[in-house]
Amino acid sequence: xxxxxxxxxxxxxxxxxxxxxxxxxxxxxxxxxxxxxxxxxxxxxxxxxxxxxxxxxxxxxxxxxxxxxxxxxxxxxxxxxxxxxxxxxxxxxxxxxxxxxxxxxxxxxxxxxxxxxxxxxxxxxxxxxxxxxxxxxxxxxxxxxxxxxxxxxxxxxxxxxxxxxxxxxxxxxxxxxxxxxxxxxxxxxxxxxxxxxxxxxxxxxxxxxxxxxxxxxxxxxxxxxxxxxxxxxxxxxxxxxxxxxxxxxxxxxxxxxxxxxxxxxxxxxxxxxxxxxxxxxxxxxxxxxxxxxxxxxxxxxxxxxxxxxxxxxxxxxxxxxxxxxxxxxxxxxxxxxxxxxxxxxxxxxxxxxxxxxxxxxxxxxxxxxxxxxxxxxxxxxxxxxxxxxxxxxxxxxxxxxxxxxxxxxxxxxxxxxxxxxxxxxxxxxxxxxxxxxxxxxxxxxxxxxxxxxxxxxxxxxxxxxxxxxxxxxxxxxxxxxxxxxxx
Amino acid sequence: xxxxxxxxxxxxxxxxxxxxxxxxxxxxxxxxxxxxxxxxxxxxxxxxxxxxxxxxxxxxxxxxxxxxxxxxxxxxxxxxxxxxxxxxxxxxxxxxxxxxxxxxxxxxxxxxxxxxxxxxxxxxxxxxxxxxxxxxxxxxxxxxxxxxxx
Numbered sequence: 351x352x353x354x355x356x357x358x359x360x361x362x363x364x365x366x367x368x369x370x371x372x373x374x375x376x377x378x379x380x381x382x383x384x385x386x387x388x389x390x391x392x393x394x395x396x397x398x399x400x401x402x403x404x405x406x407x408x409x410x411x412x413x414x415x416x417x418x419x420x421x422x423x424x425x426x427x428x429x430x431x432x433x434x435x436x437x438x439x440x441x442x443x444x445x446x447x448x449x450x451x452x453x454x455x456x457x458x459x460x461x462x463x464x465x466x467x468x469x470x471x472x473x474x475x476x477x478x479x480x481x482x483x484x485x486x487x488x489x490x491x492x493x494x495x496x497x498x499x500x501x502x503x504x505x506x507x508x509x510x511x512x513x514x515x516x517x518x519x520x521x522x523x524x525x526x527x528x529x530x531x532x533x534x535x536x537x538x539x540x541x542x543x544x545x546x547x548x549x550x551x552x553x554x555x556x557x558x559x560x561x562x563x564x565x566x567x568x569x570x571x572x573x574x575x576x577x578x579x580x581x582x583x584x585x586x587x588x589x590x591x592x593x594x595x596x597x598x599x600x601x602x603x604x605x606x607x608x609x610x611x612x613x614x615x616x617x618x619x620x621x622x623x624x625x626x627x628x629x630x631x632x633x634x635x636x637x638x639x640x641x642x643x644x645x646x647x648x649x650x651x652x653x654x655x656x657x658x659x660x661x662x663x664x665x666x667x668x669x670x671x672x673x674x675x676x677x678x679x680x681x682x683x684x685x686x687x688x689x690x691x692x693x694x695x696x697x698x699x700x701x702x703x704x705x706x707x708x709x710x711x712x713x714x715x716x717x718x719x720x721x722x723x724x725x726x727x728x729x730x731x732x733x734x735x736x737x738x739x740x741x742x743x744x745x746x747x748x749x750x751x752x753x754x755x756x757x758x759x760x761x762x763x764x765x766x767x768x769x770x771x772x773x774x775x776x777x778x779x780x781x782x783x784x785x786x787x788x789x790x791x792x793x794x795x796x797x798x799x800x801x802x803x804x805x806x807x808x809x810x811x812x813x814x815x816x817x818x819x820x821x822x823x824x825x826x827x828x829x830x831x832x833x834x835x836x837x
Numbered sequence: 838x839x840x841x842x843x844x845x846x847x848x849x850x851x852x853x854x855x856x857x858x859x860x861x862x863x864x865x866x867x868x869x870x871x872x873x874x875x876x877x878x879x880x881x882x883x884x885x886x887x888x889x890x891x892x893x894x895x896x897x898x899x900x901x902x903x904x905x906x907x908x909x910x911x912x913x914x915x916x917x918x919x920x921x922x923x924x925x926x927x928x929x930x931x932x933x934x935x936x937x938x939x940x941x942x943x944x945x946x947x948x949x950x951x952x953x954x955x956x957x958x959x960x961x962x963x964x965x966x967x968x969x970x971x972x973x974x975x976x977x978x979x980x981x982x983x984x985x986x987x
Contacts, residue, residue, distance in 0.1 A: 505877050558905055562904065735936055
């Protein structure tokens with residue numbers, strides 16, 4: 351299937367458009383958009399469905415900056431720097447300029463991230479084919495370093511990961527056929543799927559907490575006119591800032607589980623550090639917008655590298671995309687490029703088109719963005735709730751999954767209010783099976799060789815290198831966390 | 838919160854008892870981990886209290902718990918029960934109406950009037966009709982079937 355065929359282009363543009371809309375609506379974000387549209391992908395070919403989700407991911411990452419710039423309401427924490435620099439510009443009547451800086455910086459960042467995805471993923475995947483259970487165990491473990499990356503209490507993050515792993519253990523154990531945590535319920539025997547977990551934690555919990563929020567502020571769109579080319583030329587003039595921010599985003603995105611927030615704040619902090627006019631930051635400095643927006647879109651492509659090459663999601667959103675792949679019967683990890691190269695290559699090259707679509711929609715749709723902000727919460731909340739019920743049901747055509755989503759929605763809302771992060775739960779659910787399977791395989795091999803598990807795992811030099819890598823990633827993440835806190 | 842996690846880990850641990858060793862290993866590590874995390878968070882809180890550092894990151898108030906979590910959760914739970922009787926579209930219609938009125942009441946603290954009721958009715962009808970066209974007519978996706986309606 352050609353990625354330039356009209357139907358594929360339509361899906362990509364639709365995905366990006368949906369991503370920008372859900373990203374721009376306060377209270378929604380790309381992850382919610384992806385979760386809600388998961389059921390739609392069941393009817394599409396896997397690669398087309400994935401491109402739809404990839405488009406939402408890319409568009410959602412940019413869309414968050416629209417409300418941040420126009421309303422000073424960052425839909426997500428990653429859009430906070432865009433609000434800090436963009437809203438002062440809006441107050442000066444320069445919102446169009448700020449939005450142009452945002453979209454074109456996102457474009458540069460997005461391209462760099464996707465190029466890394468294209469050039470890094472296939473060689474990394476072919477290298478990863480040499481991995482045995484011990485190596486895969488350490489790689490899966492690396493995804494859990496997310497606990498060190500998040501702001502707030504490390505214990506709460508650790509609990510969140512463990513809670514996700516716990517959810518992954520519910521059901522019949524495939525090796526001994528014994529039931530774990532099913533409490534005798536027949537519906538729990540087949541385990542808890544990632545889809546109701548995602549829908550419950552991301553959509554329902556978010557909607558619960560949106561209940562009672564007043565209608566979004568209506569924006570009067572009176573603005574100074576500015577030429578797109580003026581902005582593009584200025585961004586090109588600041589190429590070192592764009593490239594550095596994109597590379598920061600790319601590097602952070604590559605670290606499994608670390609996420610976008612760190613990337614955005616690191617680039618923003620670095621831009622402020624090297625700026626000739628640091629005193630203008632938080633007063634409407636376009637350098638801050640360029641740095642933050644280039645970094646956040648660069649993470650999109652690079653965070654998909656560990657998912658496609660190793661089967662380890664690099665961000666909560668890619669964890670949801672992992673769920674979509676699993677639903678389509680695609681086995682994640684290095685074998686994806688051997689067994690389903692059609693899916694893998696269509697997806698990674700199609701992601702380039704998501705950047706093009708985002709740029710076109712973003713650059714030409716600026717005057718219409720204010721209309722998105724007029725959608726009231728009283729229309730959004732009930733619609734999302736009904737969509738969520740449908741989404742939870744549609745995976746296995748089982749009403750019990752709806753109940754799971756509702757229960758996790760209530761738990762998720764309580765967790766959000768008590769400072770327990772939700773993203774590590776999803777990553778725990780996705781990685782739980784992979785970690786346990788590889789641990790069990792390692793134990794079986796160790797028993798067969800009559801050596802201890804630790805000795806078996808650390809016999810192979812590759813496994814030792816991976817273990818060191820896991821420790822190094824954890825160290826880097828903790829250092830980054832400390833740096834971000836200081837900034 | 839730490840105490841809740843410890844209790845959760847104890848309850849979960851009681852479920853592992855009868856499992857074969859191989860099946861119990863991974864869940865056991867997780868359950869121990871949750872229990873230990875619970876203990877650590879209690880110790881962390883005590884240390885912070887001793888040092889006079891503000892400990893409570895929680896913004897979970899009684900009002901949030903009741904009005905933003907439990908009441909919407911109950912509405913969804915009612916909808917879940919309605920699904921098996923009335924099917925997806927009728928239950929979805931109920932949910933949209935209920936949440937629309939509740940959301941407007943919570944946001945604006947206004948009582949429902951006829952104009953508001955009609956707005957909700959039109960919105961719910963259009964919403965459900967759109968979903969029916971997309972899910973059932975165009976995509977042919979299965980939706981929860983009730984005893985009385987699909």
